[in-house]
Amino acid sequence: MERLRCVVVGAGPSPAPEEDLEYRSASTNAEAEALVVGWEADAVVVDLSSAGSLDTVADLATAHPEVPVVVVAPLDAMPEAVRHGACGLVRPEAARAGLGRAVRDAVARHRRVREALQRAVLRPLVRLRELIPSDGNPEGVLRRLAEVARAGLGADRAAAVALDPRAPDLAVALAEGRSAAVRERFWTLVPQRLADAEPPPAQGGPVLTATLGVADQTLGALTVARALGRRGFDPVQQELLDVLGILGALPLLQVELLRELRRSNQNLIDALAYACELHEASLRGHSERLASYAVAIGRRLGFGDGALENLRVAGMLHDVGKIGISDRILLKPGPLTPEEYEAVKRHAAMGAEILSAAGFPEDVVRWVLHHHERWDGRGYPASLRGEDIPLGARVLAVADAYEVMTTGRVYRGPLLPGQALEELERERGRQFDPQAVDAFRDALAGGEVRRDSLDA
Ligand SMILES: [Fe+2]
Numbered sequence: 001m002e003r004l005r006c007v008v009v010g011a012g013p014s015p016a017p018e019e020d021l022e023y024r025s026a027s028t029n030a031e032a033e034a035l036v037v038g039w040e041a042d043a044v045v046v047d048l049s050s051a052g053s054l055d056t057v058a059d060l061a062t063a064h065p066e067v068p069v070v071v072v073a074p075l076d077a078m079p080e081a082v083r084h085g086a087c088g089l090v091r092p093e094a095a096r097a098g099l100g101r102a103v104r105d106a107v108a109r110h111r112r113v114r115e116a117l118q119r120a121v122l123r124p125l126v127r128l129r130e131l132i133p134s135d136g137n138p139e140g141v142l143r144r145l146a147e148v149a150r151a152g153l154g155a156d157r158a159a160a161v162a163l164d165p166r167a168p169d170l171a172v173a174l175a176e177g178r179s180a181a182v183r184e185r186f187w188t189l190v191p192q193r194l195a196d197a198e199p200p201p202a203q204g205g206p207v208l209t210a211t212l213g214v215a216d217q218t219l220g221a222l223t224v225a226r227a228l229g230r231r232g233f234d235p236v237q238q239e240l241l242d243v244l245g246i247l248g249a250l251p252l253l254q255v256e257l258l259r260e261l262r263r264s265n266q267n268l269i270d271a272l273a274y275a276c277e278l279h280e281a282s283l284r285g286h287s288e289r290l291a292s293y294a295v296a297i298g299r300r301l302g303f304g305d306g307a308l309e310n311l312r313v314a315g316m317l318h319d320v321g322k323i324g325i326s327d328r329i330l331l332k333p334g335p336l337t338p339e340e341y342e343a344v345k346r347h348a349a350m351g352a353e354i355l356s357a358a359g360f361p362e363d364v365v366r367w368v369l370h371h372h373e374r375w376d377g378r379g380y381p382a383s384l385r386g387e388d389i390p391l392g393a394r395v396l397a398v399a400d401a402y403e404v405m406t407t408g409r410v411y412r413g414p415l416l417p418g419q420a421l422e423e424l425e426r427e428r429g430r431q432f433d434p435q436a437v438d439a440f441r442d443a444l445a446g447g448e449v450r451r452d453s454l455d456a
Pocket residue numbers: 318319347371372
């Protein structure tokens with residue numbers, strides 16, 4: 001059996017000793033508070049007929065809402081004691097026999113209420129984990145936030161509204177209904193047309209609104225409404241909605257940060273790719289087309305989203321090492337001398353070094369390093385053979401060859417797509433990984449290669 005600890009303020013009654021109750025006396029409020037904290041008391045008894053006063057009751061109930069206060073008071077003083085925060089009451093003449101029971105009842109009731117309140121508050125907060133954006137899309141976050149607020153506050157409708165920082169659009173997510181059959185809707189509208197949004201059918205009923213944002217970053221608002229005639233929201237629910245508004249803003253800010261990070265990464269990639277293509281007018285768009293071919297092959301080979309993104313980046317930057325090679329060699333119309341060819345071959349390793357120093361993912365660096373290896377082992381820089389060559393690098397080799405053949409170079413005109421494909425087939429199993437060639441052929445046949453890439 002749990003042994004309850006009880007602080008008695010003032011002289012107090014002399015309760016009958018009981019096994020599951022332990023009493024300690026405090027002569028002042030300060031002493032009582034010290035015992036509540038230091039002894040981890042479960043309840044406090046204030047005897048109004050001895051040293052205790054209603055102020056003592058109010059002070060302790062306010063300072064320690066986690067501990068119930070049981071008041072020993074005559075019948076006529078009981079309503080006032082309750083108003084001051086008493087959780088349990090016992091008459092002085094019944095205190096000796098009945099105090100133990102009053103304390104046990106007050107502690108049990110107090111715990112039940114506290115647990116119910118904690119559950120009501122915590123359940124919606126726990127559900128906030130659903131808000132973590134997996135797809136970098138704020139719509140999913142807003143939809144779930146509206147639903148969490150609706151369910152967590154027992155509302156009939158909830159709306160999460162956020163301003164898109166990049167456009168004059170408001171994103172609106174609405175959840176409505178009270179049972180499992182909750183309808184969710186999502187739309188965007190420009191703020192000037194906000195008045196055109198449908199008026200909520202729960203108009204006139206209780207409404208709560210909280211800011212969706214943190215510190216000085218206000219992203220929007222979170223509103224919940226109950227139908228006309230239903231009970232209003234209580235102060236704890238207002239606080240809960242405020243907390244949802246703060247915590248719900250975090251994943252939205254995360255989405256925005258991710259977008260910004262991607263944007264600045266993309267700017268760096270574009271700048272580097274542009275720098276590579278500056279050498280030669282005929283190279284314009286080469287990296288971008290190559291990257292789209294590589295992604296089409298990678299998709300056929302079952303690359304996941306992250307690997308496809310790495311493939312796109314590696315495709316954009318595969319020849320970044322050419323920045324370090326003289327134009328005299330790169331733009332030479334005739335055949336290269338053996339020394340010049342050796343200099344050109346260094347672009348693969350130089351590119352990998354540049355990308356590694358710039359902090360690009362390891363796969364991107366490895367694939368760029370090996371994009372001139374051949375399936376038969378006669379490539380460079382490491383003369384790797386077959387599956388020893390990283391798969392991404394084998395994909396880049398096929399995409400690179402096709403792009404070069406179909407756009408031509410200063411020393412050779414372009415081939416038609418069919419002719420270039422025939423050439424890839426001829427080198428299937430010699431220069432190129434057979435499965436990468438097959439995947440590209442299938443992707444072309446399936447129309448999975450962007451037309452603008454082919455037409456460029
Ligand atoms: Fe290259």
